[in-house]
Amino acid sequence: MIKDTSSQDVVVKQQRRRTPWIVFSVCVIAIVCMGYVAVSAPPAAISVAKSSLKVHKVSKGDLVRDIVTTGKIIAANAPQVYSPEQGYVLLKVTPGDFIEVGDTVAIVDSPELQSNLKQEQLVLASLRSDLARQQLDVRRQTLLLNKQADLAKVELDAAMREDKRASLSIQNHLISQIDFEEAQDNLARAKVTHKHALAEIELATDTLAFELKTTEEKVARQELVVVELARQLANLQIKATVSGVVGNVRIQPNALVAKNELLMTLVDLSAYEAQLNVAESYAGDLGIGMDVELTMGGQTVLGTLVSISPEVVERQVTARVRFPENSVQSIRQNQQVSARILLENKTDVLKVARGSFLQAGGHTAYLVNGDVAERVAIQIGATSMREIEILGGLNEGDEIVISNYEKFNQAPSVLLR
Incomplete structure (x- = not known):
């Protein structure tokens, strides 16, 4: 029987594994750093691609307010030509023709005005004849009055001589008292007759002069009527008042037009x-x-x-x-x-390029600081089509986002990626 190896095994007591103090220290430091970064860095809940935004730097310089x-x-001088009278118009120019001052541009044929002029000329001739006839009558009446005055003077002279002879004869008792008084009466009658003859001449002269002046005024008035009609007839030849070209012509050739109807426009080049x-x-x-x-x-x-x-x-x-x-x-x-x-x-002002951010009211802007855009309050002044003046909230060299802020949702800060 083969024996196992149990007799060779040795029981070893198990020991607890300890974490090295170096690893523990590193972990603590890492946690502290992460906490500091989390506290010091501003929260950026929104991120926007920086390439999609327009950023401009605040600078100093001249700002010109303008309107585009x-x-x-x-x-500036384009007089319009009107018909002075009713009639048929003969056009002498066409649109685009060059004209000089005094050139005839149209002629108006007005038979009515021509007839009125002839009638008034006949009335003037009649008044002139009446004036000449009255002047002859004045001369005739003046002659008769002078004749009466002269006869009264002759009778006065004769009565004065008769009175003188009577005075001498009465002293010599050659005439009777009756004849002497008769001579004195004749002298008195002659003086009265001569005095009234002179007064009648003076009154008749004033009367004849007044009537003659009245007739002369009638003639002068009629002359003005004829002159005015002649002027109106001459104005039927419409002349250019400026040098330039003919603009729009509003009528057809040989058209019948009313008085004061627009004919054409002249343009001063x-x-x-x-x-x-x-x-x-x-x-x-x-x-x-x-x-x-x-x-x-x-x-x-x-x-x-x-x-x-x-x-x-x-x-x-x-x-x-x-x-x-x-x-x-x-x-x-x-x-x-x-x-x-x-x-x-305006000179030497703080300014920035104009952009869509003004649609938000112009009271706030997003200041770019690295990869973060922070919302700041600003105050703007004068605006032009290209730039705006910054009165407060920004400094020279600051960069702000000048594009539209709709995607920012009024966030206090935005991450630019």
Whole structure:
């Protein structure tokens, strides 16, 4: 029988295994570090891809408040031509024709006006004949009155001589007392007759002069009527008041038009303006005399704001900009133009690029600090189409997120991955 190996085995007492103090120390230190990091690091419940955001650095510099808008070129001087009378119009020009001041652009044929002129000319000729006839009557009546005065003077002289002879004769007792008194009566009668003859001449002269003046005024009035009709007839040949081109023609050739009906528009090529449409929200910022940069056909020119419409139409106000003549080549009526109205120029201000974050109200911004964007309160000032002024909450060199904050859900911090 083969014996087993039990006689060779030795029972060994089992000992408890102890953790080394070095391993324990490392674990404690690790736990403490993790706790510190957890306490010191801000919680970031939302993470957003940094590549999907727009980040801009806050800087100092000049900020120009401006408004970007569009408009069109219009003629500053574009008079409209109206028919002065009713009649048939003979057009002398066509749309697009070049014209000079004084050129005839249309002729209106008005038989009624021509007939009125002839009738008034006949009335004037009749009044002139009446005036000439009255002048002859005045001369005739003046002659008769002068004749009566002269005869009264002759009778007065004769009575004075007779009275003188009677006075001498009565002294020498050559005539009776009755004859002497008769001579004195004749002298008195002659004096009265001569006095009234002179008064009648004076009154008749004033009367004849008044009647003659009245007739002369009638003639002068009729002359004005004839002159006015002649002027109206001359105005039937409509002449250009500006040098330029013929714009829109509103009638057909040889058409019958009414008085004051619009015929055509003339365009002065030497005076253009830009008409801009500005949103009503900026109406309070506009002011006469502001500088405006106009861009048309690849050319840029600096103009001046000269007028602002007092009314709002379709939530817009109309502004006109005048720019120097001949400053832009090859411009046309109603040509589209883009404009930049310069409202204000600020120097050495803290600013940042304009972005969609202003939709949140402009009171908060997300300041980028490494891989975390923290929400901070800010205060903004003047704004332009490209930049905004920072009044408080940020410092020069800070970087903020300027894109939309909708995905941030107003979180106090956001992790940028």
